[in-house]
Amino acid sequence: xxxxxxxxxxxxxxxxxxxxxxxxxxxxxxxxxxxxxxxxxxxxxxxxxxxxxxxxxxxxxxxxxxxxxxxxxxxxxxxxxxxxxxxxxxxxxxxxxxxxxxxxxxxxxxxxxxxxxxxxxxxxxxxxxxxxxxxxxxxxxxxxxxxxxxxxxxxxxxxxxxxxxxxxxxxxxxxxxxxxxxxxxxxxxxxxxxxxxxxxxxxxxxxxxxxxxxxxxxxxxxxxxxxxxxxxxxxxxxxxxxxxxxxxxxxxxxxxxxxxxxxxxxxxxxxxxxxxxxxxxxxxxxxxxxxxxxxxxxxxxxxxxxxxxxxxxxxxxxxxxxxxxxxxxxxxxxxxxxxxxxxxxxxxxxxxxxxxxxxxxxxxxxxxxxxxxxxxxxxxxxxxxxxxxxxxxxxxxxxxxxxxxxxxxxxxxxxxxxxxxxxxxxxx
Amino acid sequence: xxxxxxxxxxxxxxxxxxxxxxxxxxxxxxxxxxxxxxxxxxxxxxxxxxxxxxxxxxxxxxxxxxxxxxxxxxxxxxxxxxxxxxxxxxxxxxxxxxxxxxxxxxxxxxxxxxxxxxxxxxxxxxxxxxxxxxxxxxxxxxxxxxxxxxxxxxxxxxxxxxxxxxxxxxxxxxxxxxxxxxxxxxxxxxxxxxxxxxxxxxxxxxxxxxxxxxxxxxxxxxxxxxxxxxxxxxxxxxxxxxxxxx
Numbered sequence: 001x002x003x004x005x006x007x008x009x010x011x012x013x014x015x016x017x018x019x020x021x022x023x024x025x026x027x028x029x030x031x032x033x034x035x036x037x038x039x040x041x042x043x044x045x046x047x048x049x050x051x052x053x054x055x056x057x058x059x060x061x062x063x064x065x066x067x068x069x070x071x072x073x074x075x076x077x078x079x080x081x082x083x084x085x086x087x088x089x090x091x092x093x094x095x096x097x098x099x100x101x102x103x104x105x106x107x108x109x110x111x112x113x114x115x116x117x118x119x120x121x122x123x124x125x126x127x128x129x130x131x132x133x134x135x136x137x138x139x140x141x142x143x144x145x146x147x148x149x150x151x152x153x154x155x156x157x158x159x160x161x162x163x164x165x166x167x168x169x170x171x172x173x174x175x176x177x178x179x180x181x182x183x184x185x186x187x188x189x190x191x192x193x194x195x196x197x198x199x200x201x202x203x204x205x206x207x208x209x210x211x212x213x214x215x216x217x218x219x220x221x222x223x224x225x226x227x228x229x230x231x232x233x234x235x236x237x238x239x240x241x242x243x244x245x246x247x248x249x250x251x252x253x254x255x256x257x258x259x260x261x262x263x264x265x266x267x268x269x270x271x272x273x274x275x276x277x278x279x280x281x282x283x284x285x286x287x288x289x290x291x292x293x294x295x296x297x298x299x300x301x302x303x304x305x306x307x308x309x310x311x312x313x314x315x316x317x318x319x320x321x322x323x324x325x326x327x328x329x330x331x332x333x334x335x336x337x338x339x340x341x342x343x344x345x346x347x348x349x350x351x352x353x354x355x356x357x358x359x360x361x362x363x364x365x366x367x368x369x370x371x372x373x374x375x376x377x378x379x380x381x382x383x384x385x386x387x388x389x390x391x392x393x394x395x396x397x398x399x400x401x402x403x404x405x406x407x408x409x410x411x412x413x414x415x416x417x418x419x420x421x422x423x424x425x426x427x428x
Numbered sequence: 429x430x431x432x433x434x435x436x437x438x439x440x441x442x443x444x445x446x447x448x449x450x451x452x453x454x455x456x457x458x459x460x461x462x463x464x465x466x467x468x469x470x471x472x473x474x475x476x477x478x479x480x481x482x483x484x485x486x487x488x489x490x491x492x493x494x495x496x497x498x499x500x501x502x503x504x505x506x507x508x509x510x511x512x513x514x515x516x517x518x519x520x521x522x523x524x525x526x527x528x529x530x531x532x533x534x535x536x537x538x539x540x541x542x543x544x545x546x547x548x549x550x551x552x553x554x555x556x557x558x559x560x561x562x563x564x565x566x567x568x569x570x571x572x573x574x575x576x577x578x579x580x581x582x583x584x585x586x587x588x589x590x591x592x593x594x595x596x597x598x599x600x601x602x603x604x605x606x607x608x609x610x611x612x613x614x615x616x617x618x619x620x621x622x623x624x625x626x627x628x629x630x631x632x633x634x635x636x637x638x639x640x641x642x643x644x645x646x647x648x649x650x651x652x653x654x655x656x657x658x659x660x661x662x663x664x665x666x667x668x669x670x671x672x673x674x
Contacts, residue, residue: 041439041489041520041523042523042526042545045523045526045530046519046522046523049525051661054631054662054665057628057631057665058519058522058665061441061443061518061519061564062441063441063442063443064440064441064442064443064444064445064446064447064565065442065443065446067441067443104450108446108449112449123468125465142450143450146450153626154622154623154625154626155565155622155626156450157443157444157446157447157565158443158564158565160622160623160626160627160628161626161627161628163627163628167627168626168627168628169625169626169627
């Protein structure tokens with residue numbers, strides 16, 4: 001009798017806690033679970049009763065890695081509730097700040113969290129000895145992203161200057177000009193990363209699913225647009241509940257979602273599949289070099305899509321800085337007036353579409369809050385992928401099965417802290 | 429021999445650990461010359477239960493977290509609280525204002541029964557803590573300072589004067605002049621008043637100085653026509669745990 005028992009209690013190199021459990025006997029799977037036991041944090045309850053000026057400050061603390069995405073979604077939800085249209089300057093600054101987080105997150109994920117799997121080491125730390133130039137390069141890109149966020153909002157983790165209605169402090173253009181030079185140089189670093197990715201053997205596994213992302217006719221959408229799906233017409237963001245259809249499961253503190261199929265995917269690959277045409281020319285060219293084309297149904301390719309997106313992000317940042325330098329930036333007066341009502345904010349966080357939904361009273365105090373987090377939307381899809389993957393690899397050695405399962409989870413770049421942590425695999 | 433260091437996270441956003449990963453190349457490689465990181469789930473696959481210094485990020489908000497933390501305390505020679513959630517409870521304690529059942533129901537509806545949750549608390553409410561690296565998020569410079577002091581067997585030199593002092597040195601205009609409330613007069617410095625410099629105000633994420641000058645805060649409020657209640661609302665964001673204990 002052959003037994004396979006995987007029990008990974010807390011998958012490493014992901015944000016937050018997740019367990020993988022596989023129990024199989026004589027080629028028959030008895031139990032296969034992606035468990036999310038992250039400590040529940042009750043942000044929706046914490047936000048009730050808070051004044052709008054404190055809301056995005058608190059909402060940012062949902063997640064350290066995508067705090068800019070949470071802050072932006074939060075601010076945009078409040079602005080939608082109050083009927084505020086941010087100025088052109090604010091939108092440009094917000095997009096640039098957003099790019100900073102996306103750059104940092106994608107570099108962290110592709111080089112620090114994913115690459116060790118392919119290079120046969122347990123973390124980036126041994127790479128500091130064997131691939132020092134790559135580690136130094138990754139740190140350089142991360143630092144650039146941090147410095148860009150610092151120029152705009154004082155810091156990357158829990159940004160400060162971006163507020164409801166605009167920016168409490170505007171950046172120094174000379175600082176942005178200096179950052180532009182480093183962004184141009186960063187494209188060379190990305191070429192080095194691409195040459196590394198070309199050598200990685202990405203597992204060949206395909207499962208088509210529904211892909212959901214923001215879509216904006218004007219550009220590759222990060223902080224604007226409608227909810228697009230591979231399976232259905234686009235809908236406005238305030239109709240998100242009809243797409244996410246959240247439900248609770250006993251194995252997870254995170255809520256699960258589904259739309260047209262059993263599960264759907266959000267994140268870099270979903271964006272790539274839905275918005276490929278709007279990527280920058282250089283990003284498209286690199287996609288071709290890396291052998292990824294839209295639509296792509298291999299979840300292990302999420303990291304490749306992230307790398308392609310990183311080119312777009314860097315080029316977009318350069319363009320935004322050029323625009324800001326050309327038009328100039330000035331302090332804009334705080335004109336925020338609270339109004340009773342409901343507003344929804346939606347952005348593409350590094351891991352996918354994120355919704356914040358607030359209801360305010362006339363004094364600008366929150367009476368109801370709801371947040372739907374990207375990773376929660378992916379949990380169900382991760383489970384369905386595992387169910388399709390594991391039967392195909394059950395004849396392999398246990399260690400290999402476990403690694404393939406862990407790599408699948410890691411590919412999604414789950415940010416379980418937000419979603420509320422998970423991988424426990426049991427082989428019998 | 430290198431000191432063995434482990435990082436553990438409890439209820440938190442993991443932003444502080446993330447900022448550890450963002451130490452600049454030089455600082456990080458320097459530190460790696462002096463310490464050996466043996467446990468860091470967010471960044472490393474291998475894990476070891478043999479460590480000297482444990483860094484703890486996050487508050488305690490579930491029954492199951494209590495024995496886990498006690499076990500770490502029993503192993504570690506030195507235990508350091510990392511960030512506002514671990515040091516003072518932080519934003520997690522905001523939920524303590526609601527009866528637990530109501531909070532559960534509000535967020536998870538009928539599925540509330542699946543969730544193990546207790547009022548959130550800082551880690552020193554569960555085990556003794558040797559050192560604190562404060563802030564939401566931490567200042568990585570301060571972390572490096574603390575690690576270096578620990579390796580030398582010295583007590584890290586952390587300010588015990590209010591943020592106001594640093595804010596004046598940073599050349600900021602006092603935010604009370606703009607009619608806003610600020611916790612700078614009573615909050616422990618060490619952040620260079622980054623929030624005020626960024627156009628905002630102090631929210632007290634580093635906790636109170638040891639002997640806060642309550643009279644001076646009240647005087648400032650009175651001078652600007654503000655009430656203590658307005659400040660308490662701001663104070664609750666990070667310091668609910670201290671507030672409730674009083």
